[in-house]
Amino acid sequence: MTVAATAVVKMPKKQQTGKKIDKGQVSINSVEISFGKGSDYNLAVQETNLEIKPGEFVCILGPSGCGKSTLLNSVAGYISPTKGQVLVDGSEVKGPSPDRGMVFQQYSLFPWKTVKDNIAFGPKIAGLSDSECSSITNTFLSMIGLSNIANKYPAELSGGMQQRVGIARALANYPSVLLMDEPFGALDAQTRLMMQENLLKIWSEFGITVLFVTHDVDEAIFLADRVLVMSASPGAIIKDLKVDLPRPRDPDLATDDNFVALKKQCLSLIRSESMKAFEEHNH
Amino acid sequence: MxxxxxxxxxxxxxxxxxxxxxxxxxxxxxxxxxxxxxxxxxxxxxxxxxxxxxxxxxxxxxxxFENVPSPIKVFSAFFTHLGDSEFYIHIIVSIKRILIAYCFAVVLGVLIGVATGRSKIVRAAVLPYIEIIRPIPAVAWIPMAILMWPTEESSIIYITFLGALFPIILNTVHGVEQTPSVLIRAAQSLGANSLQIFWHVILPAALPSITAGLAIGMGISWFSLLAGEIISGQYGIGYFTWNAYSLINYPDIVVGMLIIGGLGTLSTFLVRKLMQPALRWQKRVRA
The missing domain is CATH 1.20.5 (Single alpha-helices involved in coiled-coils or other helix-helix interfaces)
Known part of the structure; x- marks a missing residue:
């Protein structure tokens, strides 16, 4: 208990000391991503430039197949861009790294490891001692409110619980950026809302940069400082919307005039893009 | 009080x-x-x-059925053999051959299987061999095994080994290929290198399939052992069975057959039991 408590104090140090967050700057410089050659050539992401400030919560919003996950994967380091480069805190992304935590849409916990061992995986790989690993694990278990199920296997948990563990596992490495690929896409509406609020709480404690991919307009506006609207074929960011809604945010915000106005704007952007794609298909 | x-x-x-x-x-x-x-x-x-x-x-x-011994004759023969030390030697010799051959098959089978499942080049090199050699039954190997290996003992063990090897390789390949790529990506993002990914992700993901291969391999190794022992050797439960036929001792044939059946079942059961602790997480999935 004491171990967990001290660790909790250690964790949000950046904010408590009032220091400016200086880690987690993402620069996407003239990035273009394509797959295949010749007749199989497919331009997934058109030349894109993007600057994400440290500690910012950015949502990439777009219809399925618009290349938003591809763009995220290039920041994660799973895909290297065909042209341009991705920089995180000034150094080029050359592959996956524990400095960029990843949360997936599908359940990606290791089924053969308990909740505790899943969260401890990153610290253990980093070579931390057993006592350090278990102190970090306890910290994150209490953060996601799942200390009581530390010894359960993933298959014994609900979808929402599994995703909470997934978030904790990604954060246990203390990354400077958290990348989330439609993490709540498979959850029911109630669980989803709860998870969104939970995530905002964790984010405000942590002061970490979040890059969050979603196709859900409400989710994007509710969570983000900035919503980047993406269009399909080829994928491109067509709008960079600032979300000037007060924090901490609560679900009642959904009926707020500003929220509704932003939602209308996003929807009409997406609709006109879908119409364009639809017309192209019919020709 | x-x-x-x-x-x-x-x-x-x-x-x-x-x-x-x-x-x-x-x-x-x-x-x-x-x-x-x-x-x-x-x-x-x-x-x-x-x-x-x-x-x-x-x-x-x-x-x-005129020459088939009755169950009573078979069981009385069995109980007579229980007091006969040579009977135990037959069984022990067979078990020893199985253990040696099976250990080689497990180590080589899992190694080849993992390499085949992970590398396209290894796969291209190994698969033709598997396709050609796998359908050859153990009995067909006997003449070549006798010619190739220095002792009768080693040729029997070789035939037994071959029987166990292929199911283990094929099931390992299958298990390795089934590893969800999202788990490998997750491990990469958590800082794991290739060796750590192999140990913490690919191997455990393949373990249910490997276990199935180990159990099937154990069954087939008995099958192959018997083929080897019938043709050559002086001891072993296969030799015991075939020798009983030569000596017109019909009840002993059935005793040998039942012993083989019992040992085969028992050893497969033991393989599954041994692997159970490593698959605990899977059992909970079903619950």
Whole structure:
């Protein structure tokens, strides 16, 4: 208990000391991503430039197949861009790294490891001692409110619980950026809302940069400082919307005039893009 | 005094509770499985009775039972052998051959299987061999094995090894290929290198399939061992069975057959039991 408590104090140090967050700057410089050659050539992401400030919560919003996950994967380091480069805190992304935590849409916990061992995986790989690993694990278990199920296997948990563990596992490495690929896409509406609020709480404690991919307009506006609207074929960011809604945010915000106005704007952007794609298909 | 009696009474009722709980569990288990158990028992008994009757009346219509020993003769032969030290030597020699051959097959099979499942180049090199060699039955290997290997013992072990090898390779390949790529990506993002990914992700993901391969491989290794022992060797349960035929000792043939069946089942069961702790997470999935 004491171990967990001290660790909790250690964790949000950046904010408590009032220091400016200086880690987690993402620069996407003239990035273009394509797959295949010749007749199989497919331009997934058109030349894109993007600057994400440290500690910012950015949502990439777009219809399925618009290349938003591809763009995220290039920041994660799973895909290297065909042209341009991705920089995180000034150094080029050359592959996956524990400095960029990843949360997936599908359940990606290791089924053969308990909740505790899943969260401890990153610290253990980093070579931390057993006592350090278990102190970090306890910290994150209490953060996601799942200390009581530390010894359960993933298959014994609900979808929402599994995703909470997934978030904790990604954060246990203390990354400077958290990348989330439609993490709540498979959850029911109630669980989803709860998870969104939970995530905002964790984010405000942590002061970490979040890059969050979603196709859900409400989710994007509710969570983000900035919503980047993406269009399909080829994928491109067509709008960079600032979300000037007060924090901490609560679900009642959904009926707020500003929220509704932003939602209308996003929807009409997406609709006109879908119409364009639809017309192209019919020709 | 009274206190003590009360205490001992409580203890008594607690032990009673415990034993009644155990009884309850057993009774529920019996009740849930009574149908399967009784059907299985009935099937076995009627098989024995049919065997007995067929030999009793020397049934001879297309299939000839005149030379088939009756179950009573077989069981009396079996019990006579239980006091015979040579009988145990046959069994021990067979088990020793299985153990040696199986250990080689497990180590090589899992290594080749993992390499084949992970690398396209290894796959391209290994698969043609598997396709050509796998369908060759153990019996067909016997002449070549005798010519190739320095001793009879080593040729029998070689044939046994080959039998176990292929199911282990193929199931390992299958298991490795089935590893969800999202888990590999997750491990990469958590800082794991290739070796750590292999150890923490690919191997555990393949383990259920590998276990199936190990169990099938154990069964087939008995199959192959018998083929080897029938043709050559001086000891072993396969030799015992075939030798009984040469000596016109018909009950011993059936004794040998039943021993082989029993050992095959037991060893496969042991393989599954040994692997169980490593697959605990999977059992909970089903629950």
């Amino acid at each position: 009274t206190q003590a009696t009360v205490n001992s009474k409580e203890e008594l009722s607690q032990t009673e509770n415990k034993s009644s709980q155990i009884r309850l569990v057993m009774v529920t288990w019996l009740r849930n499985n009574i149908l399967q158990l009784s059907v299985g028992f009935l099937a076995l008994t009627s098989g024995l009775i049919a065997w007995h009757l067929l030999t009793l009346f020397n049934f001879n219509f297309f299939i000839n």
